[in-house]
Amino acid sequence: MTESPLHAALAAAAADVEKSLDRLLPAAIGPEGRLMEAMRYASLSGGKRLRPFLVLESAGIFDVKRVCALRAATAVECVHCYSLVHDDLPAMDDDDLRRGKPTVHKAFDEATAVLAGDALLTYAFELLAAPDTHDDPRVRLELVAVLAQASGPHGMVGGQMADLAAEAPDAEFDLGAVTRMQKMKTGALIQAAAEVGAILGKASPEARAALRGYAHDLGLAFQITDDLLDVEGRVEDTGKAVAKDAARGKATFVSILGVERARAQAERLIDQAIRHIAMFGSRADNLSALARYVIERKS
Amino acid sequence: MTESPLHAALAAAAADVEKSLDRLLPAAIGPEGRLMEAMRYASLSGGKRLRPFLVLESAGIFDVKRVCALRAATAVECVHCYSLVHDDLPAMDDDDLRRGKPTVHKAFDEATAVLAGDALLTYAFELLAAPDTHDDPRVRLELVAVLAQASGPHGMVGGQMADLAAEAPDAEFDLGAVTRMQKMKTGALIQAAAEVGAILGKASPEARAALRGYAHDLGLAFQITDDLLDVEGRVEDTGKAVAKDAARGKATFVSILGVERARAQAERLIDQAIRHIAMFGSRADNLSALARYVIERKS
Numbered sequence: 001m002t003e004s005p006l007h008a009a010l011a012a013a014a015a016d017v018e019k020s021l022d023r024l025l026p027a028a029i030g031p032e033g034r035l036m037e038a039m040r041y042a043s044l045s046g047g048k049r050l051r052p053f054l055v056l057e058s059a060g061i062f063d064v065k066r067v068c069a070l071r072a073a074t075a076v077e078c079v080h081c082y083s084l085v086h087d088d089l090p091a092m093d094d095d096d097l098r099r100g101k102p103t104v105h106k107a108f109d110e111a112t113a114v115l116a117g118d119a120l121l122t123y124a125f126e127l128l129a130a131p132d133t134h135d136d137p138r139v140r141l142e143l144v145a146v147l148a149q150a151s152g153p154h155g156m157v158g159g160q161m162a163d164l165a166a167e168a169p170d171a172e173f174d175l176g177a178v179t180r181m182q183k184m185k186t187g188a189l190i191q192a193a194a195e196v197g198a199i200l201g202k203a204s205p206e207a208r209a210a211l212r213g214y215a216h217d218l219g220l221a222f223q224i225t226d227d228l229l230d231v232e233g234r235v236e237d238t239g240k241a242v243a244k245d246a247a248r249g250k251a252t253f254v255s256i257l258g259v260e261r262a263r264a265q266a267e268r269l270i271d272q273a274i275r276h277i278a279m280f281g282s283r284a285d286n287l288s289a290l291a292r293y294v295i296e297r298k299s
Numbered sequence: 300m301t302e303s304p305l306h307a308a309l310a311a312a313a314a315d316v317e318k319s320l321d322r323l324l325p326a327a328i329g330p331e332g333r334l335m336e337a338m339r340y341a342s343l344s345g346g347k348r349l350r351p352f353l354v355l356e357s358a359g360i361f362d363v364k365r366v367c368a369l370r371a372a373t374a375v376e377c378v379h380c381y382s383l384v385h386d387d388l389p390a391m392d393d394d395d396l397r398r399g400k401p402t403v404h405k406a407f408d409e410a411t412a413v414l415a416g417d418a419l420l421t422y423a424f425e426l427l428a429a430p431d432t433h434d435d436p437r438v439r440l441e442l443v444a445v446l447a448q449a450s451g452p453h454g455m456v457g458g459q460m461a462d463l464a465a466e467a468p469d470a471e472f473d474l475g476a477v478t479r480m481q482k483m484k485t486g487a488l489i490q491a492a493a494e495v496g497a498i499l500g501k502a503s504p505e506a507r508a509a510l511r512g513y514a515h516d517l518g519l520a521f522q523i524t525d526d527l528l529d530v531e532g533r534v535e536d537t538g539k540a541v542a543k544d545a546a547r548g549k550a551t552f553v554s555i556l557g558v559e560r561a562r563a564q565a566e567r568l569i570d571q572a573i574r575h576i577a578m579f580g581s582r583a584d585n586l587s588a589l590a591r592y593v594i595e596r597k598s
Binding site for chain 1: 319325326327330331333334335340383385388390391408410411412414417418420421422424425428429436437439440441444447448450451452453457458459460461463464465470471472476479480483554
């Protein structure tokens with residue numbers, strides 16, 4: 001990534017989110033202090049902060065106060081981080097490394113990892129429901145509703161279960177099934193992140209739908225690129241073991257479409273994503289640039 | 300328990316909650332169907348339904364519509380059931396049986412148990428945030444806030460972490476530490492259950508505080524009785540392995556106070572709990588009877 005307005009905005013958002021997490025996550029005190037340490041370890045370890053960035057940028061379109069948008073962005077990131085902690089568990093993906101660091105169950109222990117994930121998820125709703133997030137309780141309630149739907153059995157957790165089913169030796173996942181699974185597993189939360197900004201800004205139904213559409217296409221393109229990186233990526237760039245999916249014989253966009261068609265599909269989705277937000281003009285420049293970056297990234 | 304108004308009310312509540320869970324929990328469809336099956340297995344397996352009963356009875360004091368109270372009661376029970384699923388995991392208490400049936404990770408597998416717990420927790424907030432729970436969005440938001448606080452790092456999950464810390468060989472848990480841990484681990488959700496009824500009924504601050512006080516004392520007495528049953532209970536009555544805490548050398552109310560003083564303390568708490576709700580007169584008869592039952596139960 002070269003120095004650019006997007007680069008600057010991503011870096012500023014990541015720094016703000018890091019500070020916000022540090023400020024908002026509970027301090028490690030008392031006999032349960034290990035839990036808070038693990039919550040902090042799981043979330044204060046950098047990462048792209050893609051979802052908080054979507055919250056902040058979509059909120060920015062509607063001139064939402066940065067402090068409110070940051071709280072909501074932090075809640076969304078807590079949900080994302082919880083999902084990573086649980087996904088990494090030995091019973092799930094059994095990963096030892098995440099962003100080049102030991103995963104939570106490696107740095108702490110399995111019980112603490114289960115509980116830290118639970119706590120991050122619960123704390124996200126606590127954050128959203130608190131008055132500091134928005135003056136209007138109806139707005140806060142809608143944030144809770146959208147985040148819960150995106151993360152629950154019809155969203156992220158359901159997608160994770162479908163993803164495990166896809167690993168079974170007799171699983172038959174065609175393009176439709178893989179697309180549906182990925183929309184649930186990663187797409188739903190990405191979509192919710194963009195929607196959170198619109199909700200905070202009391203956006204019109206049309207504006208909200210435009211951001212939903214943008215994030216829908218962005219999320220799929222993001223996942224296709226992840227699959228491409230899984231095949232092509234080098235371990236130094238991605239910071240995790242590569243070609244894991246291929247080694248498991250698991251159906252992915254790339255295994256079904258092949259590298260070239262998958263890449264073309266990601267590019268089509270990104271063009272479509274950018275068209276969705278044309279209505280916001282230059283206010284959505286960073287979101288457009290993000291869409292292009294998502295399929296060009298190397299990690 | 301002999302046939303009594305309490306018995307009838309408990310049985311009716313348990314039946315209603317069972318029906319409500321069955322109606323409200325998502326159906327098992329698609330490649331992620333195993334997740335919904337596990338959510339249902341974890342929650343549709345009976346149990347005392349103490350927390351939903353507290354919601355229903357406290358809501359009843361304020362003439363809350365039964366259908367609204369049942370939705371909120373169902374959400375609270377989802378949180379309770381999620382906590383049991385995760386507590387039973389091999390990395391945690393490593394229990395094979397729950398209510399005489401194989402635990403979720405035994406009946407399904409560990410990954411599914413982790414995800415089913417996650418999904419039940421998330422779904423609880425989805426239920427509370429939906430319009431059917433109460434007409435007033437501010438009420439729904441307050442339900443979310445109270446349930447999240449009670450379940451999160453300063454409540455149930457924090458208590459679970461402190462409980463694990465208490466199992467360490469070098470742990471020094473005195474009466475104060477055990478009381479604090481139990482207030483977080485089991486007390487917070489019990490208290491939230493009674494408070495949910497008050498919130499639904501837009502109760503006065505005094506009435507809400509009375510129900511909080513009642514549930515606070517009830518929760519502690521409930522836990523002390525659990526500790527007593529752990530020492531004295533017979534496996535046929537409790538449906539789980541007994542004397543586990545003692546075998547682990549873990550500090551409990553009974554190990555610190557001894558059987559007689561622990562029992563006396565539970566009785567004092569129950570008297571106090573009943574005094575808290577005297578202001579509601581005969582409307583709180585079931586809650587008073589429940590308090591007495593909690594320390595007389597054999598399982």
